[in-house]
Amino acid sequence: MAIVLGANQYGKAEVRLVRVRRDGPRHELRDLTVGIALAGDLAEVHRSGDNAHVLPTDSQKNTVYAFAREHGVDQVEEFGLLLARHFVRSVPAISRARVELTEHGWQRLGPHSFQRDGSEIRTATVTVDADGAVDAADPDGATGGTTVESGISGLVLLNSTDSEFRGYLKDRYTTLPETDDRILATAVEARWRHADVGPTDPGRDWAESYAGVRAALVGAFVETYSRSLQQTLYAMGHRVLAERPEIAQLRLALPNRHHLLVDLAPFGLDNPGEVFVATDRPYGLIEGTVTRTPEDGTAAEDGTAAEDGTAA
Amino acid sequence: MAIVLGANQYGKAEVRLVRVRRDGPRHELRDLTVGIALAGDLAEVHRSGDNAHVLPTDSQKNTVYAFAREHGVDQVEEFGLLLARHFVRSVPAISRARVELTEHGWQRLGPHSFQRDGSEIRTATVTVDADGAVDAADPDGATGGTTVESGISGLVLLNSTDSEFRGYLKDRYTTLPETDDRILATAVEARWRHADVGPTDPGRDWAESYAGVRAALVGAFVETYSRSLQQTLYAMGHRVLAERPEIAQLRLALPNRHHLLVDLAPFGLDNPGEVFVATDRPYGLIEGTVTRTPEDGTAAEDGTAAEDGTAA
Amino acid sequence: MAIVLGANQYGKAEVRLVRVRRDGPRHELRDLTVGIALAGDLAEVHRSGDNAHVLPTDSQKNTVYAFAREHGVDQVEEFGLLLARHFVRSVPAISRARVELTEHGWQRLGPHSFQRDGSEIRTATVTVDADGAVDAADPDGATGGTTVESGISGLVLLNSTDSEFRGYLKDRYTTLPETDDRILATAVEARWRHADVGPTDPGRDWAESYAGVRAALVGAFVETYSRSLQQTLYAMGHRVLAERPEIAQLRLALPNRHHLLVDLAPFGLDNPGEVFVATDRPYGLIEGTVTRTPEDGTAAEDGTAAEDGTAA
Amino acid sequence: MAIVLGANQYGKAEVRLVRVRRDGPRHELRDLTVGIALAGDLAEVHRSGDNAHVLPTDSQKNTVYAFAREHGVDQVEEFGLLLARHFVRSVPAISRARVELTEHGWQRLGPHSFQRDGSEIRTATVTVDADGAVDAADPDGATGGTTVESGISGLVLLNSTDSEFRGYLKDRYTTLPETDDRILATAVEARWRHADVGPTDPGRDWAESYAGVRAALVGAFVETYSRSLQQTLYAMGHRVLAERPEIAQLRLALPNRHHLLVDLAPFGLDNPGEVFVATDRPYGLIEGTVTRTPEDGTAAEDGTAAEDGTAA
Incomplete structure (x- = not known):
């Protein structure tokens, strides 16, 4: 009986993102905390410290901010799908990405003024599996199982x-x-x-x-x-x-x-x-x-x- | 140069009180956290452990609940004044009472249903000093300095x-x-x-x-x-x-x-x-x-x- | 396609227990937080509010304190096994009990004096399944699966x-x-x-x-x-x-x-x-x-x- | 009766600093949280938004890190005195600096390995007043009142x-x-x-x-x-x-x-x-x-x- 690595995942937790949309004088605000967990072919990093398959958690964090600029942030489920699909598709070793998002609400007080909404938060957990083949004709098509859980x-x-x-x-x-x-x-x-x-x-x-x-x-x-x-x-x-x-x-x-x-x-x-x-x-x-x-x-x-x- | 007792006070902190007013089917709700601090002639309890001047903090807590029943709870400043005056007037050794109250807000959802209002809280700090003499003709009259601080x-x-x-x-x-x-x-x-x-x-x-x-x-x-x-x-x-x-x-x-x-x-x-x-x-x-x-x-x-x- | 009840459990969480053993002048101290979760034949309470199968969480809490007196508290795994087996054996509707325990450490300062040990805590999670029949000749014998997880x-x-x-x-x-x-x-x-x-x-x-x-x-x-x-x-x-x-x-x-x-x-x-x-x-x-x-x-x-x- | 500015102060709070001393293979570790509060001639920033007298709280934070490198960190009281005196002497508008430090303890596990010591923390609060004149012959001499409070x-x-x-x-x-x-x-x-x-x-x-x-x-x-x-x-x-x-x-x-x-x-x-x-x-x-x-x-x-x- 040997000792083996079992289930494992890694990622960046509690990435704080505030996104302002400035279409004219009336601003929109989104305030999220994002966590990412990636799983896949990660045995070597555990056993030998070979990091060739490891996308740094710092890069994951950067991706959150860059995507917020490139794609905007509207609904947490959408933003989570965008991120999870990106990691599964772009990082060869990764076969599953899970993105957890919590949205902190703000009430509008004025065109660019807001008040935090209590303790209630909206959540989403998006999981994308890359267990199928990528369709060469539609490389952006999701290929594996996808689940979206919303929450409060x-x-x-x-x-x-x-x-x-x-x-x-x-x-x-x-x-x-x-x-x-x-x-x-x-x-x-x-x-x-x-x-x-x-x-x-x-x-x-x-x-x-x-x-x-x-x-x-x-x-x-x-x-x-x-x-x-x-x-x-x-x-x-x-x-x-x-x-x-x-x-x-x-x-x-x-x-x-x-x-x-x-x-x-x-x-x-x-x-x-x-x-x-x-x-x-x-x-x-x-x-x-x-x-x-x-x-x-x-x-x-x-x-x-x-x-x-x-x-x- | 001898060692002496300086400023001191004691009391019960974080007494949690929920008061329901049931005048008919439409209930009212007050949700408070109350803290009490009493000061006065308390040198003996510190030096010899003689508790004769000490009203237990448990009794202070009981007073909060009993007063909530007897007098109701409407505004935190009023409830604080009621409590602070009571301690100064009824406990001979006590010359100053400070009552700190925080009110947790609830929004109405129905006649007897409520939702907690976020993190914003209303506060009051009431301090009553008994540095004057009680007017024998008006024993309920406040005799010392009184300050009320409201807050958020x-x-x-x-x-x-x-x-x-x-x-x-x-x-x-x-x-x-x-x-x-x-x-x-x-x-x-x-x-x-x-x-x-x-x-x-x-x-x-x-x-x-x-x-x-x-x-x-x-x-x-x-x-x-x-x-x-x-x-x-x-x-x-x-x-x-x-x-x-x-x-x-x-x-x-x-x-x-x-x-x-x-x-x-x-x-x-x-x-x-x-x-x-x-x-x-x-x-x-x-x-x-x-x-x-x-x-x-x-x-x-x-x-x-x-x-x-x-x-x- | 109808709507049905899926997996469910209930119990008392965060029961705080401090147990002193007073065999002579040198006391021993155990400081635990205990959580209990019971599962079994609980469909009726969910659907009709019929509580006949429900042992109140208050009774579960009382059991923790009574067992601490009757059996003492030494190792968290043992105390958890004692509690989990009790609920599965004594409550007919319950087929699985899970007990989560965290122990807060104290360093000895004297025969009956102690200092809390930082933030490190020892944990145990005990799960007992009652999926077999009770042996009539040995009613105290465990009948189902038992797992013990320790932790830090x-x-x-x-x-x-x-x-x-x-x-x-x-x-x-x-x-x-x-x-x-x-x-x-x-x-x-x-x-x-x-x-x-x-x-x-x-x-x-x-x-x-x-x-x-x-x-x-x-x-x-x-x-x-x-x-x-x-x-x-x-x-x-x-x-x-x-x-x-x-x-x-x-x-x-x-x-x-x-x-x-x-x-x-x-x-x-x-x-x-x-x-x-x-x-x-x-x-x-x-x-x-x-x-x-x-x-x-x-x-x-x-x-x-x-x-x-x-x-x- | 006009409306006036009363007592005020400002500064950076909760600056987290970890200082490693690497004299040879055996490292030393200091883990501090530092807060700074400065008071003085700050009426204009409040009334007109003129920031000429305001040293940014960001610069205060930078000073903590730079001083940790230049002077090392040994005792919290000393490090606090160093910082408080610096602000009072180098920022003309500032007449009082208060520095609050909390030290998080670590136990040694090896030459460069450590374990956090529970919840107990050591504190120091250093206050330096610049109410006197700087001695031209000894510009580094403290000129005002200085108090040091240590704590736990x-x-x-x-x-x-x-x-x-x-x-x-x-x-x-x-x-x-x-x-x-x-x-x-x-x-x-x-x-x-x-x-x-x-x-x-x-x-x-x-x-x-x-x-x-x-x-x-x-x-x-x-x-x-x-x-x-x-x-x-x-x-x-x-x-x-x-x-x-x-x-x-x-x-x-x-x-x-x-x-x-x-x-x-x-x-x-x-x-x-x-x-x-x-x-x-x-x-x-x-x-x-x-x-x-x-x-x-x-x-x-x-x-x-x-x-x-x-x-x-």
Whole structure:
């Protein structure tokens, strides 16, 4: 039994890019953080330190800035596809490129003035595989698998009522009292995969899709009477897939940001759901995927997929 | 020469309070972090461990929650005054209470649904001194000095043009090229002191004052053609004092969040103010106070106060 | 095509536990953060809000504290196995439990006095699957697969020489000059899987194993003349597997914390590898797995495994 | 009443400097973060944007790197004095320079290999005033007031017993039970001012002084039976002043990192001081200054100084 190199990748992380578009007095602003990870025929650099196949991470960073000038930056998904395809096509040793982008939002205050938009960020992860042959007649055509995941982070939501938690399993270590009225708060972390991303993607409206998914997530959170955060999670994911045919699958990680009702009885006061302590740690963490009936049985593999009565 | 105890204070920091007001189906939400610091006759606890004069920080925390139930929470300045006066009046050994409050904003999404508002926070620091005698006929009357400082943190602003930096002093270590067009970005940290806060404060509109100061700060940032961040700082402070007679003094700390123009020449590209790298460290830090002509000479003390042509 | 629930799990995250052992005047201290994630038959809670299969995350937290009292806390791997097996065996709906533990180190200052040990933390991730039947004659026997991964985080290492980076691929966007002497610095993030973890694990010495792996990682970093961080990564992983037969596989993520040589020529000064600016962002990120020749072909799957001349 | 500029300063913050000394194969490493703040005749830049008196913060940063090459970096206090004196003497408009330095420690692993030392950092704040005239015969002589404050941050200490909290004031909001055995834990934040820092400082041993103060702080924490964290704070400060004649005054800020005993009674278990939950927020914050009997009445000013029986 010998010691061998397994899966590996490398790249530049956290490249900060601010792109101003100056078409006239009214400027447009894009503020991104970009990370790149490349994989391929990299065994020699690991074993002997031969760097012949290694495009420096510094060059990757330069590419981000140069592409921002040459191609502009509009939607993160597009910019990620541009970068990922470039690395796979131009670096012979590289067979897979993954580009992670986060966009920090700015509100407009004036023609060239802006205010940062809180903690909510839009994300995209683009992966391009070069496992096929390049079409000589169309050298720019994508040749391998391409996946695009869009996402959102730091979207903090709270319902001050219409949330209960009852009827759960009690074991020897259960002391939690049941409640029929609690605060439900979470910081939404969502990633959704776009269906049928082909090599050319003509005219996909990424901005409209993002806005639609975001609205579905928020709408379902606000309108669901919650018996558990799991139920709310599923309602959010279900609504996205029901309303957005372009989305194949959505993953959610929802921390349960506990707000504990303060016991004011020692001070002769009641507390009818009015005074809470917001806690940081520990927190519940609810994670789940909502997907479409698999044709290839993928979802069934983990034993948890189950058909849902509501057709998309 | 003996060793002695100097200035000291103690209290509970970072008490997290969420207050829901449930007058009917439409809920109101306040989300605060409160810190308390008490000073007074505390020499014995330090020297002998005699705790007779020490109100536990746990009791201070409980007071925050109980007061939130008894009195409600509307404006941070009011809630701070309530707490600070309580400690000074009810704890004999305590001669000064300082309460620091930060309010985390939430946008309304529905009758009982909310979304967190970014990184911007509203602050208040209330200090109450009990250096006078309590009026036996009016035991609730404030007896000592009271100061209220309101503030804002995490307000990130950016102008993508109308900012230059030229004509500065050059020494042996100066390599920075002059520029007549740069990005100017900062995270506003401001604290302003309210004039004439008396023991009773009848009918001061803290919310309107906050909104007015914030609008003046943002307006001056957006509308000032900037020759330096110092100039922008002074313009922001000047506008607040000019427009808001209730404000006696304003302090600003403005980090200069440098956005560096990327040199794209090695790639055969120009860069006419379009592609920038946003840097974290190091950063310039510009700090200044804008105040009114002092009647007691306070501002002159530091040798930097200078009369301004523009009368308030 | 219907919408269905895919993979999901839930649990309590960031449970903070400090355990003091008071056998006589000399105390022992363990300081852990524990996270639990349970998966199994949880479709109903997602779809209908029926919580019958849900053990509250609050009960999970209580279990951590009760087990710390009942069983003590010695090695994180053991404590994780205890917890993971408990949840799988005692909660009927749960078929998989994953427990993540991080241990914060303390140095002894006295019989009952301690000082926190920097940023370096020891980790363990224990996963127990209940995919087999419980043996009625031995209800405590583990029935499913069990994996234990130990790890280290926040181990920051630096070599001030014996690191070069040359001979790499140059493309249109490459401006980085080659160097034969640079600072190499990284924050080691490592996870290693123990071989042959069985249902009973009699007498495995987790502490000795951890110390041995840590020493191998540090030793390889210090003693390797580095032609790239990839080469250093592989040397670190190879040494661990070569020296520690109990380890089946090791994954490393090594950020390249760039230290840039400052150009002092404008000030008439040279800089022979003496004055550097330590940068935060962007950074290179090098990730790789070192494993043993697979008997089941696992490592070959990703197309990057390659046999190594050095037998373990 | 006109609007005027009050106190102000500006400078570069968070300049990251790593200095390698390469005298032979055994390297020395210094890792600093430096911040500079300059004050003086800066009214015009604020009011009109005239930058003639402004040395760019970029030049300040360059100076840090150039001085590191020209003068080397040994003790933070020395390097801070060098920088502060330079700015006051070389920039005509500047009358005060404050330099803040934090040193990140590294342990030696080999001749040119190092490991970062946790979270503990050593600090220095140097302030130089140019309020006197430069001696033409000795242009390098310091002319104004100079203060040097050394400090420590992030030193986390814990006693698992010998700490009680009893006999405190109880008011209507007090529910905390008295305890005669608790965990006492804190993250020491200390700043101490050196006495009699003159213009030339011949041969002061900053490293020995730092080591001595640190040992006194830790020794007093470990050896004090604590009736309150205030008492421990005073014991720490008193010991520093008693043992270190070169220190004039010491300020401490000690967060009380509460470790709460977990109630295990619901599970049929006792908890004799063994299982604790470590909490983040809220925390007590104890702040105090220990000083020497003032000859100029400074300490008496705040009304809290009180003579101590123990002479230094």
